[in-house]
Amino acid sequence: MPTYRAPVEESLFLINDVFHIDRYANLPGFADLSPDIIEATLAEAAKLCEQVIAPLNRVGDMEGCTRHDDASVTTPTGFKEAFRQLTEGGWMGISAPVEYGGQALPGVIGNIVNEFLASANLAFWMYVGLTQGAVDALIIHGSAEQKATYLPAMIAGKWTGTMNLTEPQCGTDLGMVRTKAVKQADGSYRISGTKIFTSSGEHDMAENIIHLVLARIEGAPAGTRGLSLFVVPKFILEAGGALGPRNQVSCGSIEHKMGIHGNCTCVMNFDDAAGWIVGGENHGLKAMFTMMNHSRLGVGIHGMAISEVAYQNAAAYSKERLQGRSLTGPKFPDKPADPIIVHPDVRRSLMTIRALTEGARALIVWTGLKHDIAKGSDDPAVREQAEDHLALMTPVIKGYCTDGGFTNAVLAQQMYGGHGYIAENGMEQFVRDARINQIYEGANGVQAMDLVGRKIGLDGGRPVKTFFAEVEAYLAGAAKDEGLSSYAKPMQEALRHLQQATGWLAKNGPANHDDPGAGACDYMHLFGLVAFGFMWCRMVEAARAKLPQAAGDAAQRLNAKLVTGRFYMERMLPETAMRLARIQSGSASTMALPADAF
């Protein structure tokens, strides 16, 4: 069975040495955040994830969730107790406001804990994550009364949350939502319709479930402009806040899925269920996007998180499994064979996973900091710049980190040979679980379209120009530094490829909208490659600065950054030219065939 060790040192290196969290003492909550507190917090999270939550990962996969005849749902053995421990530890509200019982730690710390949880058990995490997403939406869009009513119990983990968007006929295209809402004399609404793919939709771990539901008020405009968001609790609350009667919402069935079996993905039936509007009428999409943007970053984190845990197990296996001899002569002549880590193709796989996982983690920490800046800085220009970064990087992180997370899980599984295909070894579960990250919260093709169709042209291209300028300036300096130039120079070429691609899309897109569409996926990957490469330069720089004072394991970890950064430049960056060439080939051959030729 796979094991998991939370990479606390990796996270500390990023927040302390690469991104210097101590420079952000002006942001709310950062001043109190001493290195000791951060380390203790992460160590505590690590313990919970390693000892309590990770051991349930395979249990969840094997048992799945069970729906009973009365539409109630039982979660896998151990989930309920682990959820109790998690909520009692205050982890549900780690980044939530103190006034509702949260810990109000910066988002950048919350993201790290999010990674640990998802590495340990993605299906379990989803009960937490959906609740946190619903909390975020209520904080921003809920009325004062709604916040007071729902937030404390949700942040305490007594109640959990869900997000009900998808219907059988509509996924990406939310304008096609049919679930309807009828206004009642008391200001509430009656909600009717069927939602599918509702994660954590029904379970036995919380006293109440707070559904956020996208629906169309009778008479509202067609399309997305006519959508409103409603809060629909499983148990309607009585005047004093006690649980009252059961609402007319229930789980019709649980989906049979490729993975994340431990989470109950429900078909939810709303049958004149009582609901209360969140935000104004017809402002549902905006509120939903608050949850989705948060979720998209989270899903990107999970791509990286599964990559990490798959890597850890593959690395351990590669040092234990004896098979064949090194190409350069036996390394352990006294053993019947060498451990497979001597084989360059096994090394290539391990190094590839590391290069992409660590690049992703850095980009996520950096972006987490931007999120905190966007939320907390008192300088509007600084906030705007941080928001630009978030807008630009959200689709890159969601799309690129989850594509990489999946291919990394596959690489890790491959190292096990036939044993990777056997369920008991757990590697195939990582592959099946990682696959969902590419699909939900906007399939990666949708992320790519968001990037090329919306984000790179945003505000006259301000976000992308700012990013290019920052990377360009950094590389110009680094290219002159003897220790960094071998990293910076290939990156200068990679950045040029990204700039060329951006220019090509800007020039050709207006005349043929299919051109950006046909190049979108390649552009997203090209962007991710450059962003990760920039992160590698920053990590190498930080490692070089710290190496003279380091010894032992710490020195080895820093040295590994220099080597892995070099591997990234040599082995990953050559992909940028391929992506550029594909984009510049346009859409003609992609779109030429008539539909009935397929």
Next chain:
Amino acid sequence: MPTYRAPVEESLFLINDVFHIDRYANLPGFADLSPDIIEATLAEAAKLCEQVIAPLNRVGDMEGCTRHDDASVTTPTGFKEAFRQLTEGGWMGISAPVEYGGQALPGVIGNIVNEFLASANLAFWMYVGLTQGAVDALIIHGSAEQKATYLPAMIAGKWTGTMNLTEPQCGTDLGMVRTKAVKQADGSYRISGTKIFTSSGEHDMAENIIHLVLARIEGAPAGTRGLSLFVVPKFILEAGGALGPRNQVSCGSIEHKMGIHGNCTCVMNFDDAAGWIVGGENHGLKAMFTMMNHSRLGVGIHGMAISEVAYQNAAAYSKERLQGRSLTGPKFPDKPADPIIVHPDVRRSLMTIRALTEGARALIVWTGLKHDIAKGSDDPAVREQAEDHLALMTPVIKGYCTDGGFTNAVLAQQMYGGHGYIAENGMEQFVRDARINQIYEGANGVQAMDLVGRKIGLDGGRPVKTFFAEVEAYLAGAAKDEGLSSYAKPMQEALRHLQQATGWLAKNGPANHDDPGAGACDYMHLFGLVAFGFMWCRMVEAARAKLPQAAGDAAQRLNAKLVTGRFYMERMLPETAMRLARIQSGSASTMALPADAF
């Protein structure tokens, strides 16, 4: 539930128009092979696969195999009856010798039927395929008595075959086999040991199961030189050939796997089981490689086969599923949304799968013909050239077609959005089933090492030089042809990349054996890209020649070849430069870290 339609026209186009099977009338069995007979044969195979075998694919996935307390195994509902229909139709012996009851059709036709069967139901196919592999090994290495004893019943499908190689401590490294054989006074042996991952190891579809087992005779040398192959029937045969007593071989358990649930992957316990040697003592590895080379080509076919069936379902879905509007304006303004095939990113996915699937099919048909030539030509020089081709292309087809088959299945699943993750839609099964092709019969890393470590240096590089010369000469001609030059020119650059990579490995490999190891996977992909590109040139040439006489659907299919070939050159070929750059970066950063840094 997915459906399947065997691509008979595609196969006929390749064997008739691209590779001109009528020019091979000199080979045994080819002269009688009129186009009508081929078409009727494939149509009959298509019917069986579409109507009988494909509908059992999901049944097999859901039910799996069941081992009972008496160690007997029940296959999924319907498998037994379908197997009866298949064997009664003579398909088991399609390419087997007439003298043992086979149809003796050329291997190139057998491969096409193999594709159809695997597209329909890979897990079911394996009961057939393992038997065919054992038949091949007995034909080449068995004694006259063994052939007479076993082949007729196996070719008739009354008995099936297996291949017992892997043990818990040894997979790739067969030198570590521990299963032992002790010679008896009557010339037979007693076999003891445990084999794992034995596909089709025990089941209820045949009266007897003929196990081929790799074991070490007491006192034999260590390593692979001390291995012998034994035939170990489940029921020992009596003098007249009737089934006698049960042999001491049984299924200890069935593995729980990621996919191919319909096939029983067994742990087999041999407990002083009676066995008879096949070929000479200590010649086991050679005999096993006969089966493995056959199987490796077969596994490459299956990569392509799953790609095909996944494509068919994704293409159908993309024309039905309504979601969003075309970037160039609504195409079906009267419908609530356009079908998703209007979106360039969906098209990109469909075109990518087509380009790789059709390229793979062409390479497999071409190689199948070479197999028939190697087996049947009376010209030693022609045979040698065909054998060179087989040696070179076997790892390319196994590795590249299965890597592509998996990524294509993932692409096809992705087009379904969330619905692709739901078991009932069947797309996730294709992904899980396709995954095994990258792993078994030598994991793809082993194929890549076979290519760079053994095949490109074979006989002074004769096979690779011959291949390069053939492609180079073809492209030189095609570059001067107005209709082909736009295909040939990018291919000339791609071939140069492959030649440069080959030269780099030849130059650097001797000094640092890790260099070819670190570049092996990239080299295999680079080789595959060039081989598929050559196939696309040939297909485009044939399509252009035929187009003037074609109309309707046939013309549309030929025109699609021109467009898909262009897509291949524009979108797939840019990958060759990336592969070359990676190879030329050597192994330094890949190998630099100490093992305990992982």
